[in-house]
Amino acid sequence: MITEEQLDAFRQSGEPVRIVRDAMPANDVYGIIVAWDDESLVLRKVNKRVVKLSRSYTLERAADERGELDVFRD
Numbered sequence: 001m002i003t004e005e006q007l008d009a010f011r012q013s014g015e016p017v018r019i020v021r022d023a024m025p026a027n028d029v030y031g032i033i034v035a036w037d038d039e040s041l042v043l044r045k046v047n048k049r050v051v052k053l054s055r056s057y058t059l060e061r062a063a064d065e066r067g068e069l070d071v072f073r074d
Contacts, residue, residue, distance in 0.1 A: 002059050007036050016062035019043065019053055029053065030062050 010017055010033045019029040029051060031043035040052050060067060 001055050004036075006059075007033055007041065010059075011035075017043070018060045018062045018064075018066065020058040020060060020066065021053075025066060028066070 014032055016030060016032055019031075021027050021029065029043060029045070031045040031051070033041055034044050034050070035042040036055065039055060041055055043051050043053060045051060058067070
């Protein structure tokens, strides 16, 4: 799970992030972090819609290459 400090750094910089939900790249969610709590985070997508996602998903910089998802992760 991503730390509070990392989330705050992404929010302040306004850097786009990628939320990797499963092994399929088509299911990734891209956007800018706007808020979070203990279990979830709020992401503003490119089309200005807001989506609430679990903090248990993998979070990466959108500019970086997509990492491999560990299928054995809990």
